[in-house]
Amino acid sequence: MKIASINVNGIREAVGRGFLDWLANQDADVICVQNLKAKSFELDDSILFPEGYEGYFLDAEEDGFSGVGLYCRKIPKAIMYGLGFPQCDNEARFLQADYDRFSIASFLMPDGSDMEAKQSFMNQYQEYLSKMVKKRREYIICGTWHIAHKTIDLANWADNQTTPGFRPEERAWMDQVFGPMGYIDTFREINRDASQYTWWPKLDQDVPRMRQEGWRLDYQIVGPEFRRHVVDAWIDRDATFSEFAPLIVEYDLDL
Incomplete structure (x- = not known):
């Protein structure tokens, strides 16, 4: 099973730059x-x-704001829209497809331009994650978490310690997700290298992405029992229809 996750940063603009071909x-x-x-x-039917x-x-x-989606080859048994708290649901930040053995979600964390929000x-999301990890059903939560967890996950980390996305309280929150709560960062199960980024704040289209300073803000996160099913994971730096790059993970499971 192959799952891709991408922050298109405007679906119509991304389509104009080749998203559907990708x-x-x-x-x-x-x-x-x-x-x-x-x-x-x-949106057109082609999208x-x-x-x-x-x-x-x-x-x-709100018009022109946020929104999440799922493209599924196999029709899910059910779709869950939102998580039941207004900040998530009104801003369209979580959409889940349920299959027989597990669920797959598309998720978008607020970017931190309003740190209080x-x-x-x-x-509120931590309460949800705490409940989900105790359930027998497995979850694959994919999307932009807008937090670079470790110093390895962004360039110039020393200069960004007060920048939203790398503030101490945000990183401590991720420590809880990947620590006591038991969730797994599937990409880091496969790849421990530096300079593995999914977002470039000042992307220069004329310079290859591997030579630019970026952040790893996108994740596919699973519960501890799902660790053994992660086969491969990579970032598609060649896809340039968004300032974000797709994160792709393969699992040794079928839908």
């Missing part, structure tokens, strides 16, 4: 998308239902 060439079972910045009813996939979307109340979201 999607068609992925051979992925599920593609999780975030930050659509569009209402689903505004909503690309060949071979069923599209599911959650729209934010981000902290409130993290507090």
